[in-house]
Amino acid sequence: MSTDSLRSAIRDVPDFPKPGIVFKDITPILSDPSHFRQSISLLCDTARGEKIDKVVGIDARGFIFAAAVADRLGAGFVPIRKAGKLPWQTRGLAYSLEYGEATVEIHEDALATGEKVLLVDDLLATGGTAAAAVQLIDGLGAHLVAASFLIELSFLHGRQALGDHRIESILAYE
Numbered sequence: 001m002s003t004d005s006l007r008s009a010i011r012d013v014p015d016f017p018k019p020g021i022v023f024k025d026i027t028p029i030l031s032d033p034s035h036f037r038q039s040i041s042l043l044c045d046t047a048r049g050e051k052i053d054k055v056v057g058i059d060a061r062g063f064i065f066a067a068a069v070a071d072r073l074g075a076g077f078v079p080i081r082k083a084g085k086l087p088w089q090t091r092g093l094a095y096s097l098e099y100g101e102a103t104v105e106i107h108e109d110a111l112a113t114g115e116k117v118l119l120v121d122d123l124l125a126t127g128g129t130a131a132a133a134v135q136l137i138d139g140l141g142a143h144l145v146a147a148s149f150l151i152e153l154s155f156l157h158g159r160q161a162l163g164d165h166r167i168e169s170i171l172a173y174e
């Protein structure tokens with residue numbers, strides 16, 4: 001199925017959340033059942049028959065896609081959350097993203113050594129967020145099979161922040 005219709009559903013919002021940023025608004029995809037389902041199917045394709053133990057999603061938009069992907073793949077779901085939200089013992093990392101800075105955390109017992117992980121987020125921009133997530137996953141000894149994004153802002157070269165890991169995106173913007 002073509003991705004043209006998905007692409008045209010994404011709304012560009014200039015100067016949000018800061019002047020100079022063109023924000024990719026995915027809410028029109030979420031509110032359309034066929035667009036949402038197609039997004040989940042395409043994100044699942046990244047797993048390509050590998051048995052994924054855990055799908056890791058990033059707070060907050062990433063949760064929407066990652067939880068649905070986990071269910072479809074028969075995998076568990078693990079949240080990486082912004083600082084101060086997870087109740088148990090955590091490991092955290094500070095990072096920069098396209099329009100700011102933040103810290104993300106994961107529960108220290110969320111992944112077991114060698115578990116096969118698919119990382120899912122809505123968007124790859126500078127790669128700061130995803131690189132922090134990858135470091136947290138690697139730090140727990142899990143095996144990152146691939147990272148899958150609905151949108152990639154290729155002109156920000158986020159892939160370069162993610163080393164040799166397999167990175168796939170559905171809609172790239174040059």
Ligand SMILES: O=P(O)(O)OC[C@H]1O[C@H](OP(=O)(O)OP(=O)(O)O)[C@H](O)[C@@H]1O
Nearest residue numbers: 059060061097098124125126127128129
């Ligand atoms: O590649 P980067 O430059 O790091 O940017 C990508 C990140 O930015 C957005 O998250 P945001 O922190 O805005 O959180 P939200 O999902 O809660 O809106 C997006 O969902 C990615 O996680």
Ligand SMILES: Nc1ncnc2[nH]cnc12
Nearest residue numbers: 022023024097098123125
């Ligand atoms: N341009 C953008 N639109 C939506 N989410 C983002 N996260 C980082 N950059 C973004």
